[in-house]
Amino acid sequence: MSTLAINMFLTLDGVAQAPGAPDEDRDAGFEHGGWQVPHFTEQLGDEIVGPWHANPGALLLGRRTYEIFAGYWPHIGPDHRDYPMAKILNEAPKYVASRTLTSADWTNTTVIGDDVVAAVTELKAKDLGEIQVIGSLDLAQTLIRHGLVDEYRLTVFPVVLGTGKRLFGDGAVPSGLKLVSARTTDGGVVAAVYQPTGKPEYGSFSL
Numbered sequence: 001m002s003t004l005a006i007n008m009f010l011t012l013d014g015v016a017q018a019p020g021a022p023d024e025d026r027d028a029g030f031e032h033g034g035w036q037v038p039h040f041t042e043q044l045g046d047e048i049v050g051p052w053h054a055n056p057g058a059l060l061l062g063r064r065t066y067e068i069f070a071g072y073w074p075h076i077g078p079d080h081r082d083y084p085m086a087k088i089l090n091e092a093p094k095y096v097a098s099r100t101l102t103s104a105d106w107t108n109t110t111v112i113g114d115d116v117v118a119a120v121t122e123l124k125a126k127d128l129g130e131i132q133v134i135g136s137l138d139l140a141q142t143l144i145r146h147g148l149v150d151e152y153r154l155t156v157f158p159v160v161l162g163t164g165k166r167l168f169g170d171g172a173v174p175s176g177l178k179l180v181s182a183r184t185t186d187g188g189v190v191a192a193v194y195q196p197t198g199k200p201e202y203g204s205f206s207l
Contacts, residue, residue: 002058002128003129003130006140006153008137008153008154008167009135009157010154010157011160011164012156013162015163015164019135020034020036022034032163039158041189044155053132058092058128058129059092059093060132062140073106074106091107096112147173147196151195153191156190177194
């Protein structure tokens with residue numbers, strides 16, 4: 001059996017849309033793209049995000065994230081500062097969930113068809129190690145709804161936007177979580193790892 005981990009950048013109010021660039025995702029007129037960049041420090045990359053992505057058994061990506069990655073990582077050479085990450089991502093087996101792509105040119109990529117849930121369930125039944133979902137917000141929400149997530153790795157940035165797509169928005173499936181680790185960075189980012197524990201527990205402080 002494989003495990004599935006979601007790696008997601010979030011604002012303090014839970015927005016995950018377009019963290020890396022203004023034109024990354026302008027759906028619904030979103031104008032705050034690139035909110036992550038001013039707070040992304042060398043420490044965050046080297047000590048947290050880098051290790052989180054260091055040993056993927058496979059990458060599972062949505063179409064939009066796949067196209068962004070495929071337009072960047074294959075072109076990074078040995079002299080570039082991002083080469084260690086480029087080597088990892090380029091060599092890892094990749095699965096892209098898309099109803100529109102029929103083929104994908106990035107090395108080691110397989111396109112998953114219409115039934116994403118069935119395909120991911122089948123992948124998890126294999127001995128791939130850790131399947132990592134990076135970004136890919138719509139895909140992540142599908143996986144969450146169907147109970148396919150084993151771990152959340154969330155970096156929460158000191159930004160409030162008030163609008164945009166959220167990882168846990170209206171209609172999110174109620175779930176309890178166990179905190180595995182947490183730390184802060186010199187850029188004010190809180191990095192936390194959680195594992196689902198099933199349905200939430202409830203209580204009361206009433207006398």
